[in-house]
Amino acid sequence: MKKFQPQPGFVVQAYRFALDPNAAQEQALRSHCGAARAAYNWAVGWVSASWWQRRAEESYGLAGPELTEWRPWSLPALRKAFNQVKRTDPRFADWWEENSKEAYNTGLANAAAAFDNYAKSKRGQRKGGRVGMPRRKSKHKARLACRFTTGTIRVEPDRRHVTLPRLGTIRTHESTRKLERRIAGGSARILCATVRFERGRWFVSFQVEVERAERTPARPDVAVGVDLGVKCLAVLADGQGEIHHVPNPAHYDTALKALKRLSRRVSHRQGPDRRTGQTPSKRWLQANAERNRVHHQVANLRTDALHKITTAISAEYGTVVVEDLNVAGMLRNRRLARKIADAGFGEIRRQLTYKTGWNGGQVQVADRWFPSSKTCCGCGAVKAKLPLHARTFCCDECGLVMDRDANAACNLAALAAASTTGTGVAGDRGAKAPKPRGADQKTRVTLPSRMAGAGRAGGATLPRQRQAEARDRHQDTATLTLR
Structure with missing residues (x-):
């Protein structure tokens, strides 16, 4: 064909x-x-x-x-x-x-x-x-x-x-x-x-x-960063400093109690069995149809909500920056799989991709290894680790304290303006991170330019100084223990 x-x-x-x-x-x-x-x-x-x-x-x-x-x-x-x-x-x-x-x-x-x-x-x-x-x-x-x-x-x-x-x-x-x-x-x-x-x-x-007639977004010169999550379905941060939180409807969690009740009813009735040739009873067919009706209602509500969100974003902003999430890998986490599947991360990106093209905008995809959550949107410092349970981002350099998802969305929005340059962080567009012996890509801790300059002036960077102080404290503790 x-x-x-x-x-x-x-x-x-x-x-x-x-x-x-x-x-x-x-x-x-x-x-x-x-x-x-x-x-x-x-x-x-x-x-x-x-x-x-x-x-x-x-x-x-x-x-x-x-x-x-x-x-x-x-x-x-x-x-x-x-x-x-x-x-x-x-x-x-x-x-x-x-x-x-x-x-x-x-x-x-x-x-x-x-x-x-x-x-x-x-x-x-x-x-x-x-x-x-x-x-x-x-x-x-x-x-x-x-x-x-x-x-x-x-x-x-x-x-x-x-x-x-x-x-x-x-x-x-x-x-x-x-x-x-x-x-x-x-x-x-x-x-x-x-x-x-x-x-x-x-x-x-x-x-x-x-x-289709040519369209232009309501704000064609404004870029927005979209950070997807479970608690908030999306956090939007544009280049003008506005931050919007889109709550997660959680349609499946809302219907979970009814689904459990209907599933118990289905399991208590005579269902089909292909091994023995057993045919389902009429009461089983009725209960199964009622349970499927709830599943279909949840799927329809989710589809409607995602279309409304993506349509509003593509109609307002000229540039939309999203993350390249490994959704298939995230679904392997048995603690979060149900909520991630209910949010529909992959469907949001798919709809944003074609809807922004219809409205005259563009979509930029941040590299999968770009540390949007670990980077401070105020000074640019990058944390080595940021556990998932830490929902508030606290910068150790400039003292910035803000919501973790809002900070990630701000970094994504800033990535659109600096798409041609990189910060040197592993995962940035155009940055080349060393991979000795096939090592995995990991976030490299970086400091703002003023901090890095001060470290070079002193002959060593600030993290190395802290490592030296930690070794000295460890040696002092070991000496005291031996005494």
Whole structure:
């Protein structure tokens, strides 16, 4: 599939609407999503079969041209091979005509992308964690989704229905006026549509090429530093000295008591068991649906809150500075994992990235090793250590005392003005910290220029003097002990 390149002045964005399908339409939606999963499993098995065959032949002593040829995993190759077997393969012969060809193309495209990611990860050409070999999708665990790129895809003028290939016209749960009026005015064009079942209902997402007017933030010359946290979801500090605290709604913690009560109710009733073939009781299905309803409500509230925060930030400031947080590593902390996941750090950065571009601003990402919390925003001194429980920053050099998160946000805001220069601290943009024998990056203690100058004038820096005094005190204590 050729990647779409938007024209100048156009952006590609998504419009998502909830659907209210009837029984027949819901059955057709599930059939299309099942067809996509079946095509994906066929592609994974078809490509992997040649790999296992070659491995078996190598164990027999065969080599070179005697081995079975590799089967390609590109989308055109998979589509050609699938079209040759879909009429004769007993897994598809009886029902493949019931669904749109886009359903099978969805599964084949996902398989091609999975094999491509696996090959790039094995060659070291892909960032992130190592990607394993693609595996078959389970009927009970796979997400229901199907993508349509050709055929009749439109939003009806009544703003209450959408039309999709082979599925026909489906009623929407909400009005589609935001998209329909753009299409009617000629400022939007639908590229493709994706139907997905999540949070207990069906959704359709339209990928649309939209013409957006040029916008400018309310304060285009002001940079803001955004420090994310658990107690306060975000602390904003701009270059003019204003500091704003955004409280954490903590939607999951608010609903935790109700979720525990509903989970106990579910566990006390007869649930499904695939090992014994036990089917769930009606009372279990009712209790599970009630519990899922609370989970869906929490997810919707979180999504709404994050969109409101990021929209307000991108519409006001011209430059937004955020941290490059290791969210995956932070989630390994069992004491904070639940609160970090509830805050949605990664989603905030993702939304800020594209919303600032829409509004004419820019996003700067501070280096992951930039010590924003350990650096004094008043004099620039850097602490060697700052435990997590210390919520107030106290500078040992200038005596500054302020909130830890506010100090970090001020340092991030100042980083935007000094993006071309560095303070010499490990992790600064452009700074080169020594790494003897592959040592980890750690914060190096630095002092303000006046302190450093005074230390050089005396022949030694202030930290070395303190280390010498500590050694002298230790020796005096040892002498007294021996006496």
